[in-house]
Amino acid sequence: LDYWVRLHRKYRCRIDQVVIFLKSTTSDLVFTNEFRDTNTWHSYRVIRLWEQDPQPLLANRALLPLATLARSNQPLGLLEQVVAEVDKIEEKPLRGNLAACVDVLAGLRFEKELVRRLLREEIMEESVTYQDIIQKGVQKGLQQGLQRGKQEEAVLIVMRLLTLRLGLLDPVLQQRIEGLSITRLEELSEALLDFETAMDLGVWLDNC
Template identity: 40%
Template sequence: MFDSTCKFLAESFSSDFASWLIGEPIPLTELSPSELSLEPIRADALILLASEEYILHVEFQTEPDPNMPYRMADYRLRVYRRFPQKQMKQVVIYLTPSQSYYVYQTAFEIPGTRHEFDVIRLWEQPTQLFLESTGLLPLAVLTNSPDQAQTLRQVAVRIDAVPEMRVQSNVAASTGILAGLTLDRDVINQVLRKEIMQQSVIYQEWKEEFLQEGRQEEGQSLILRQLTRRIGGVTPQLRSQIQSLSLDQIESLGEALLDFTESADLVNWLQEHQAS
């Protein structure tokens, strides 16, 4: 959820992020990882934005990642292969405080090779900078603030001043999600207007995602009850495999189990559908 929120912000307010990270309000457009010829290492966290001269590569992290230096070096080479003439800025942004060695790593090193990248630890950043750009407002509560609840109230005032309702609702929803990393939900609900957040595109997407997860859990529970009636108890191993199925696979299993008479039928079905 936090990765997708940050990705949404960077892509929706690319000029704000360019001003912050590059130092110029350069218009940037999304660059698909597929344009780099190879599959991304971790597509859900990958943000690539491009202009005529720059490639901006941003990774947001809630936890330290020992593989981050390698990922930075790998993507730098991929981008150079595809766009050798473009400058590239790479930034890892850590969202939550940590004393781990990994959040201080700024280079990938092996014998004969060294690649450097930038690291930003939000909890060390001055809050005021993030209160001055609409696209950065949701990050403000994670910065070096002595009173995060008060910072959230400052953010809410600025959100209310955004003239375009769609932008206002998207920024409010993003703020509510990211504030959850550091503040209680009750505090967030008291400060941010829920009716504004509910109008946002990302709120609707998350709502649908949660509903999908709910349907999947409900389907798993129903399948397990039906299997118990038809073939007796389900072993923990088989239960684990069933819980790993997608919603479509659960629906298919619901139809297939009508013909099951013993556990072997379930085992065979799971093998055929490559459940693990």
């Protein structure tokens, strides 16, 4: 009701309000389509995503992430179909952002490890949103390490991220990273998003 009032006050137009429930539940709330209180009555449309036909969602690439939660007797097969449709998208930024959205929404229905196994890491890395999430997580971890005065924690975080991006690192590179200060580790956490190979890491270390 509060959203309806705000929109009506601002735009003075007809408003069709829709509430979308993403995760299957037996709660009475998902079967309620009105609000009543004393002299107030407000109705709205309710969509329970787990009851919806997935085909219209699969046909519109902007809605592909929602399709992972739609009706299906074979949920895993539906997830694989969504991932296949995302893979077909040629525009890298759009493909990456949709993959990141699939990762988030599919996590409401499937184990995170399963979703990540199906979504290729290189596609996820095309998403600005995904990179931002990773970067914020790294920065937060580094800051916590800095606050506790533990350079070792910062090294572990950066090493984990480098391994995910470049694979197992040469022991020599590992030793050089372990010798970096927290300030340099913070700089490396930003620079590594542009690395393509371990050689890029080596060049960065040579210049730092």
